[in-house]
Amino acid sequence: MEKKIFNPLDWLEQPNQQQINTEPQKVEANTDAAEVEKIIQQIEAKQIDIATAYSDWRDIGFAFADAFGESGRDYFHRISKFYADYSATECDTQYTNCLKANGHGVTLKTFFFHAKQAGVNIAVTPQYTEQEKVQLPTFPESIYPQLPEFLQKVVKIASFNEERDILLLGTIVSLSACFQKLYGIYDGKKVFSNLYIFITAQASAGKGRLVHCKQLVKPIHKHLREQAKLMKQQHELEMMEYNEKKGKDASAEKPNKPPEKMLFIPANNSTTGVFQLLFDNEGRGLMFETEGDTLAQAFKTDYGNYSDGFRKAFHHETISYYRRTDREYVDIESPCLSGMFTGTPKQVSALIPNAENGLFSRFIFYFMNIQPVWKNVFANSSDNGLDDYFDQLGNDFFGLYQTLMANPEIQFCLTTEQQEQFNTFFEQIQNTYLSLQGLDYMATIRRLGLIAFRIAMILSALRIMEHGDLPERIICEERDFQTTLEMVRVLVKHASKVFSELPQDAPMPKRKNQKERYLDALPASFNRQEYLRIAASMSIPDKTAEGYITDFCKRGLIHREKQDHYLNPNAKETQDLREIKKG
Structure with missing residues (x-):
């Protein structure tokens, strides 16, 4: 051989x-x-x-x-x-x-x-x-035949593994903004399906395919905009009647402006503007930005409030803000915001400068590997490219959306066996990454559990398109549960990669206490008279100084060579002598 x-x-x-x-x-x-x-x-x-x-x-x-x-x-x-x-x-x-x-x-x-x-x-x-x-792993091949049929249709146009993965993730996150009547109980709280994701890659890595995910929910946005248009027309008629009565009828009330109904909430917006649009849409919406700089720039202008709103929306916590125009204090109760963002690795750090404020742990991250292979750009040849294909898929999902909106809420549940496996699975991941990344990464693991629960919820809801049943409770199918865990095994590694590359805050210099300053002031060789003189110059009482010296000797920080003669091996003079001897 x-x-x-x-x-x-x-x-x-x-x-x-x-x-x-x-x-x-x-x-x-x-x-x-x-x-x-x-x-x-x-x-x-x-x-x-x-x-x-x-x-x-x-x-x-x-x-x-x-x-x-x-x-x-x-x-x-x-x-x-x-x-x-x-x-x-x-x-x-x-x-x-x-x-x-x-x-x-x-x-x-x-x-x-x-x-x-x-x-x-x-x-x-x-x-x-x-x-x-570092080449990060992609989702296992085995999960794709187990996906709901709708998702299989979405990903079948992908030409390589990473493209297939991001189409799957982009679709799940985009759809997560549209299941208003679907909820589950997680850690004792009512949660909906909303998710945030940041897909990061160098330019031309292939993340441009994600624009098709927007087409899948565009019919819902169009439907809401048509509603807003009708309400605006009705408002104009009411304003005409009000203007005719104004001055003649003292009881005439000026009609309120109609809400701006929409699904896509522009990220290039002020904090108040985003909150206003969320309020108009009953606390629901989807941010979809393919350039991370757009959101990062918005964060820079009003970082604290913008970031605070994102963090609260992830857990459906009330967002409060003040409308200056109407001089009105507004509460958005149970906000349900989803976010689909892409950008370069540097744009991640611009959006999330560190992991300490909790925004990082609320995101799914996927770090695309660069494929140094030329892609066949004519593989998907048709009269209108892929636009017609995804428009049709969008219309199919819109049918499910209308059905769910016309019916009562549906609760999503895991079986008892799945709950036990879920807890064991995440306990093992938490133990592994505590040793790899430390306590700062714990929040990411714990929120990844909630993210996994929401992914399983979405996979289960898409099964309705296959069997047409609308039960009061959806029990997660085992194939959807296992698919979710397989995805998490990969996503936790991608999040760890991005986490490792976040810039680290410079540690604040620790101010030395009196005892430390006293030790630093001691020379390489000294006696009792000398250490008491130094203590007096630092306003340290004799008794205290004697106690310090005794403690330093016990800890091996200084050495008593003989009666009333001490050596300080850490003194600057000692270090200088060592350097001279080495030379």
């Missing part, structure tokens, strides 16, 4: 198997391992730290765990030990966490990328891009 000659470039050209199979890749001895060994030897010779950021270090751990399993632990230690604060225990813990993740979409090409960036010769000089560092 001919021995395989390994080339790191293969890792860039081959499709990412992690997208299909989450089991660690088995690597032949003397091929991948030999090449990694060669590169690590160069790192050791140069004594360089190739992962200065935590996220880069963690991803290299994922790469070794994916390729080598437990045998990659030694590699991880060898590339980590040139970090100034290297700890063997911390390194072991991190690698164990990487193994427990059981596949995270990170492969060996991540290691090659960072090695090359650090100046290591990896034998080839491909042009790496940020997108090529």
Whole structure:
């Protein structure tokens, strides 16, 4: 059998198997391992730290765990030990966490990328891009035949995996704004199906297909605008009658302006403008923006109120605002807002500058991989392209919308077995990502549970188009429940990727207390008279200073060499002497 000659470039050209199979890749001895060994030897010779950021270090751990399993632990230690604060225990813990993740979409090409960036010769000089560092998984092929027929029709026009995924997600989120009579009970609260999503990718990655998702709900928007037009005409007639009576009939009342009925609420709007339109539409609407800058710019002009409204709407919490024109205080009770946004990775950070305010955790994120393959732009050839196709699908969904609106509310429920599996599933995910991302990521996991519940609700409601039944309660079918969990397994990895790339706030400098300042003031060598003199200069009583010195000695911060003679190994003079000796 001919021995395989390994080339790191293969890792860039081959499709990412992690997208299909989450089991660690088995690597032949003397091929991948030999090449990694060669590169690590160069790192050791140069004594360089190739992962200065935590996220880069963690991803290299994922790469070794994916390729080598437990045998990659030694590699991880060898590339980590040139970090100034290297700890063997911390390194072991991190690698164990990487193994427990059981596949995270990170492969060996991540290691090659960072090695090359650090100046290591990896034998080839491909042009790496940020997108090529990590190939994130797509939804499993197995879920698509299990989808409701309506969704299968939507995604069948996709030409590659990512396009199919974003069409599915974009459709689910767009439809989530239209199930006004559908609800479920989650954590003791009545919740509706509304969702937010941000699909992020570099320019020309293929996210333009999402415009078709807007066509699916456009008939509903058109229907509401026609209602608004009729109400406006009626208002004009009432105004004519009022103007005729004005001055003649003291009881004549000026008619109120009719509400602006619509489904699509423009994001390029002031906070008050958005709230006014939500109020006019009984607290419901859909923001659909294919350029993340549009919403990000609106956030910049009035970030606090805009972000606050988004966060409250996700949980249907009352939004209050003041209308200056009418001098009126308004409450929007139980708002139900959905949001479909796309943009580049930089636009995510412009919209959500950090994860602390809770807006990040309310979004579904999907990070598209760039496909370096030319797409057949004539594959879907017809007289009017795909517009007619999606217009027809939109009309089909409008029929379901009208049926639901003409009937009482329907409650969505999981079975007892599904509830138990749901809790176990998210408990496992929470434990995994607490170790990977820390407490800051917990809110994302917990709200992802609510997002999953809403996705299952929408899949179940679309089954009505197939069987035509309108029960008082919809029990989730097992295929829809399992499809939802499979989607979440992928979405949690995409959210983790975006979360890792959010800019980190600079930590506030900690003000040292009196005891810390006293320790800093002690010289490299001193006696009792000296430390009492320093204490007096800092207005520290003698008794207190003596207590500090005793405590410092117990903790090993200073050393008592002999009677009335102390050494401070952390003093600046000591450090200077060490540097002189090294020189």
